[in-house]
Amino acid sequence: MRRELPKTLPPGLDDAAVIEAGARAFATRGCVACHGAPGVDWAKFSEGIRPDAADLNEVAKTLSVAEIFWVIKNGINMTGMPSFARINVDDDEIWKIAAFVKKIPSVSPVNYKAWTSVGNP
Numbered sequence: 001m002r003r004e005l006p007k008t009l010p011p012g013l014d015d016a017a018v019i020e021a022g023a024r025a026f027a028t029r030g031c032v033a034c035h036g037a038p039g040v041d042w043a044k045f046s047e048g049i050r051p052d053a054a055d056l057n058e059v060a061k062t063l064s065v066a067e068i069f070w071v072i073k074n075g076i077n078m079t080g081m082p083s084f085a086r087i088n089v090d091d092d093e094i095w096k097i098a099a100f101v102k103k104i105p106s107v108s109p110v111n112y113k114a115w116t117s118v119g120n121p
Contacts, residue, residue, distance in 0.1 A: 022095075035055075
């Protein structure tokens, strides 16, 4: 498995449908348990993870979408952040999650809830 930063980005990462799909993947892949989401607190158990799970509002401001993709795909050794590639999440879905994470500071709790509600495609 290659562990270098992607040199090119897939098109459409700013597309609303991609960001919404990323929010749904973020919700269903368990990301919310450790990181929380707009209007959603993290799970109580995550308070015992050391080092603490990243504050994604800060991550979104400091990392590029390619860097976020890399972290999601490869994980971070010696932390609770797993490699999503190793749990069979394909690059397309990881890019969608990364696109959503990059937009987290501007996502309202109302939008996040609408995007991740049951019955939303």
